[in-house]
Amino acid sequence: MPGIAEAIRAASIPIVKTAMLSRALAGVRNRTLIVNLPGSPKAVGESLDTIVSVLPHALDLLADSVTDG
Secondary structure: OHHHHHHHHHHHOOOOHHHHHOOOOEEEEOOEEEEOOOOOHHHHHHHHHHHOOOHHHHHHHHHHHHHOO
8 A cells, every 4th residue: 555655755745844754654464454654643643634534445445355355
C-alpha cells in the first residue's frame, strides 16, 4: 500500500518541508493494514486526516483479496 505513505508525505510537505525525508511506510501483513505514522501527536492527526476517508475502501480491498485467494 505505498499510495497511503505517499499521500501522507505529499500532504505533509506543505506543512513541514522535511516531510519529504520521511520513512513513512504502509503495508499489509495477513489481514492487517499497517501504517506507520509520524512521531508527533500533531503530525499523527494531520496524517490520519489525510487517509481516514480511504481506509474503509482499503480495508474492503484487503478483505476481498483475502477471500478471493
